[in-house]
Amino acid sequence: MEKKWLFGMTAVIAMTLTACGSNKTEAPKEKKDKDTFTYAISGDPTSLNPINVGDRWGLTTTNMIFSPLVRIEGDGTQKMELAKEVTPSEDGKSVTVKLKDDIKWSDGEKLTADDVIFTYEQKVKKENGNADSLWIDDKPIAFEKVDDTTVKFNFPSVSAAAMNNIATETYIIPEHVYKDEPDFSVNELKAKPVGTGPYKLTNYKRGEYLQFEANDTYYGGKVNVPKVNLRIISNADTTKVALQKGEVDASYILPNNIEDIKKSDVATYEYSENRVGYMGVNNNSDKLKDVKVRQAIFYALNKEELNKAGYLDAKYYDNVYSILPPNNPYATDKVEKYDTDVEKSKKLLKEAGAEDLKINLAFSSDDPVQTIQATLMQQQLQKAGITLELTGGDSAAYFAEMQKPETKKYDLFMGGYIMGNDPDLYSSLFKTGGSSNYFHYSSDKTDKLFNAGVVELDDAKRKDVYADLQKQIADDAVFYPIVDSKKVLAVNKAVKDVEKAGLIPIYTFEDLSKLSIK
Amino acid sequence: MAKYILKRVLQVIPLLFIVSFIVFSLIHLAPYDAIDSITTPNMSKETVEILRQRYGLDQPFLVQYFMWLKQILTGDFGHSLVSQQSIAQELAIRIPNTIKLILPAYITALIIAIVLGLVAGANKGKFLDKFIDGICSVGISMPTFWFAMLMIYFFGYKLNALPIIGMHTVGNEDSFLDFLQHFIMPYIVLTVAFFPDLTRYVRSSTMLQLSEDYVMVQQSFGASKKEIFFRHVSKNVLLPIVTQIGLALPMLVTGAIITESIFGWPGIGPYLMSATKALDFPIIMAVMLLSATLVILGNLLSDILYTIVDPRISQGDK
Numbered sequence: 001m002e003k004k005w006l007f008g009m010t011a012v013i014a015m016t017l018t019a020c021g022s023n024k025t026e027a028p029k030e031k032k033d034k035d036t037f038t039y040a041i042s043g044d045p046t047s048l049n050p051i052n053v054g055d056r057w058g059l060t061t062t063n064m065i066f067s068p069l070v071r072i073e074g075d076g077t078q079k080m081e082l083a084k085e086v087t088p089s090e091d092g093k094s095v096t097v098k099l100k101d102d103i104k105w106s107d108g109e110k111l112t113a114d115d116v117i118f119t120y121e122q123k124v125k126k127e128n129g130n131a132d133s134l135w136i137d138d139k140p141i142a143f144e145k146v147d148d149t150t151v152k153f154n155f156p157s158v159s160a161a162a163m164n165n166i167a168t169e170t171y172i173i174p175e176h177v178y179k180d181e182p183d184f185s186v187n188e189l190k191a192k193p194v195g196t197g198p199y200k201l202t203n204y205k206r207g208e209y210l211q212f213e214a215n216d217t218y219y220g221g222k223v224n225v226p227k228v229n230l231r232i233i234s235n236a237d238t239t240k241v242a243l244q245k246g247e248v249d250a251s252y253i254l255p256n257n258i259e260d261i262k263k264s265d266v267a268t269y270e271y272s273e274n275r276v277g278y279m280g281v282n283n284n285s286d287k288l289k290d291v292k293v294r295q296a297i298f299y300a301l302n303k304e305e306l307n308k309a310g311y312l313d314a315k316y317y318d319n320v321y322s323i324l325p326p327n328n329p330y331a332t333d334k335v336e337k338y339d340t341d342v343e344k345s346k347k348l349l350k351e352a353g354a355e356d357l358k359i360n361l362a363f364s365s366d367d368p369v370q371t372i373q374a375t376l377m378q379q380q381l382q383k384a385g386i387t388l389e390l391t392g393g394d395s396a397a398y399f400a401e402m403q404k405p406e407t408k409k410y411d412l413f414m415g416g417y418i419m420g421n422d423p424d425l426y427s428s429l430f431k432t433g434g435s436s437n438y439f440h441y442s443s444d445k446t447d448k449l450f451n452a453g454v455v456e457l458d459d460a461k462r463k464d465v466y467a468d469l470q471k472q473i474a475d476d477a478v479f480y481p482i483v484d485s486k487k488v489l490a491v492n493k494a495v496k497d498v499e500k501a502g503l504i505p506i507y508t509f510e511d512l513s514k515l516s517i518k
Numbered sequence: 519m520a521k522y523i524l525k526r527v528l529q530v531i532p533l534l535f536i537v538s539f540i541v542f543s544l545i546h547l548a549p550y551d552a553i554d555s556i557t558t559p560n561m562s563k564e565t566v567e568i569l570r571q572r573y574g575l576d577q578p579f580l581v582q583y584f585m586w587l588k589q590i591l592t593g594d595f596g597h598s599l600v601s602q603q604s605i606a607q608e609l610a611i612r613i614p615n616t617i618k619l620i621l622p623a624y625i626t627a628l629i630i631a632i633v634l635g636l637v638a639g640a641n642k643g644k645f646l647d648k649f650i651d652g653i654c655s656v657g658i659s660m661p662t663f664w665f666a667m668l669m670i671y672f673f674g675y676k677l678n679a680l681p682i683i684g685m686h687t688v689g690n691e692d693s694f695l696d697f698l699q700h701f702i703m704p705y706i707v708l709t710v711a712f713f714p715d716l717t718r719y720v721r722s723s724t725m726l727q728l729s730e731d732y733v734m735v736q737q738s739f740g741a742s743k744k745e746i747f748f749r750h751v752s753k754n755v756l757l758p759i760v761t762q763i764g765l766a767l768p769m770l771v772t773g774a775i776i777t778e779s780i781f782g783w784p785g786i787g788p789y790l791m792s793a794t795k796a797l798d799f800p801i802i803m804a805v806m807l808l809s810a811t812l813v814i815l816g817n818l819l820s821d822i823l824y825t826i827v828d829p830r831i832s833q834g835d836k
């Protein structure tokens with residue numbers, strides 16, 4: 001009897017294995033529904049309120065319904081959206097924005113300067129939660145209506161970063177729809193959204209999907225795909241199968257799924273999100289007070305090896321040497337790169353009298369890339385005689401620990417940030433007392449350079465200031481940049497013009513109206 | 519009997535308070551602050567402070583606990599820190615979705631378990647018994663998520679017979695057929711997850727009954743095996759199942775977290791999972807409190823049901 005049983009089990013296992021093995025010969029599945037684009041997202045948008053939205057899926061949704069005045073592209077150039085022209089004043093204390101003529105809201109009303117001012121007046125209020133970029137030296141930017149299609153932004157003091165800050169993530173909302181809204185700090189406004197973007201939100205079922213319909217009055221031209229669904233699927237494996245069988249048309253995937261996905265009728269697009277993945281140094285740590293010790297650690301590491309192990313192919317990453325991602329217009333690689341040199345590392349340790357160095361590293365244990373890289377770091381540092389203790393955990397938990405001003409619990413930790421284009425935005429990470437200065441890094445030279453950069457209006461001079469700044473931080477050896485990893489978007493091959501729709505950080509598609517389905 | 523029931527109900531009240539206090543304390547011991555979930559790195563310290571005050575997170579521990587308890591007692595579970603949606607409203611949408619999936623699966627599993635359990639118990643040691651026991655072993659040792667993935671792979675992808683995500687096709691909410699197509703796979707997965715334990719329970723209580731003295735007495739009176747089994751044993755076996763039904767109460771909320779997340783079923787599962795990832799602690803507390811309460815109430819219910827079915831129980835308590 002027991003033998004029969006065993007035989008039965010073996011048969012089942014064998015069947016499963018054959019079935020799994022045969023997926024190489026998969027026939028492409030044709031897309032049935034040609035006027036709907038279904039995009040898988042991993043959870044409900046946190047906020048659908050354009051005034052305070054800040055999360056990935058909230059911004060994706062907002063970007064479909066609303067439009068900003070100007071968009072700052074990945075390379076730092078400006079792309080006019082609602083604005084026709086933007087003129088900064090000579091003294092650097094104001095910017096005048098002229099709106100395009102005849103832009104209509106999706107309910108048919110005309111866009112005016114009043115709408116723009118209404119939007120910024122809500123956004124600049126601190127209690128609404130997204131005001132920081134509209135304040136300079138603790139004073140708010142003021143807004144002035146010049147005529148029906150012209151708005152002037154007056155800065156309390158000179159700021160080179162202000163243009164970027166005014167444009168970034170500010171989506172203009174219509175005054176006539178939202179003027180009776182009681183509270184703009186909530187995550188869902190009471191009024192039904194009316195915007196100038198390519199799509200209108202028609203239905204939202206929490207936990208299930210968001211349904212969109214083309215906006216006929218979109219200023220950017222005809223919308224090619226009449227319907228868009230954002231489908232909420234929290235499980236990555238399910239998403240993968242749903243992609244392969246065509247139940248969804250697009251989704252982010254991890255590099256280690258690319259090979260599987262490519263066997264079915266799905267194309268992949270890799271693009272940078274201008275994210276910097278790094279290993280940070282806790283400058284509170286007593287063991288790491290001496291700059292020579294920190295340099296010794298950096299010299300012992302091998303960046304190329306770390307990235308190859310984490311991202312498999314050079315297509316999916318770039319090595320990073322500065323605090324700014326390589327695509328940033330202010331980024332420079334003329335900094336100390338800490339090319340691997342174990343002998344030098346040992347020498348530095350000897351000079352610092354820290355030959356039996358024993359330190360720990362916090363990393364996110366549910367991030368497969370960080371887990372691989374942390375293990376590899378342990379091996380690399382071992383060669384220089386440094387013992388690295390791995391303390392894997394939940395990233396939210398150890399970042400909360402790193403936030404504490406006096407923390408010494410971790411010596412090193414791994415993380416990543418997407419901060420945007422203007423280099424002044426990085427001051428919150430590296431300036432003394434910055435709100436995200438997890439490194440507890442404090443340097444007079446660096447602070448002075450940040451202060452000089454933000455008020456420098458000549459772009460060439462500004463670049464020099466930030467080049468010095470990047471060099472200074474590299475020399476101080478407080479931050480080990482590792483990677484600019486690529487985001488991989490998998491898209492059903494029936495969906496065309498993905499590049500035309502523009503793949504951009506966070507929002508995924510810059511202008512979804514350009515997408516088409518064949 | 520009424521006295522016994524009242525006594526049990528009164529015992530439950532302090533227990534619920536203790537549970538609520540434990541749930542609240544545990545979340546507060548976690549090595550992070552709820553404020554972390556609503557702030558972004560671009561916010562100034564000042565903004566963070568304003569937010570902290572708005573959510574009452576600057577108050578001392580006990581004050582926060584009583585504020586929270588007062589809310590709950592008035593039926594308000596508070597708001598999600600991340601999305602600011604009312605948790606009570608969200609639960610009101612999601613719990614029915616979960617029940618729609620779990621209740622049919624549990625009932626099916628119960629029926630299968632009663633049939634298989636009785637058959638196995640009656641054929642103790644024979645091939646049929648070992649076979650059913652074997653199936654149960656496989657069922658118990660097989661992880662739900664793995665079985666769910668297999669189902670998705672074969673029926674969803676290979677055969678392309680069933681949709682794999684959600685409860686409905688977008689824009690097709692009124693079609694029952696559409697619901698049924700989405701329902702089949704998670705329903706099978708849950709049925710398979712539920713029935714092995716229940717089957718073993720029925721099987722062992724069948725065997726226990728068969729070894730009782732009354733069976734021997736009946737045998738000595740010359741009753742046939744069939745008669746004994748159907749007239750007496752099966753009735754006595756079904757009694758303890760009443761207890762099982764009471765204990766299954768909390769499952770109506772948390773019984774399908776993994777299955778729901780895999781199939782994208784819009785119930786409690788994905789809601790709790792994403793809340794956990796986002797450190798959205800009012801949601802985690804609400805769900806924990808709800809399921810702890812249901813465990814206590816489920817026990818109460820099964821005790822009461824049992825006294826109704828078999829009054830000797832409450833007499834023993836005097």
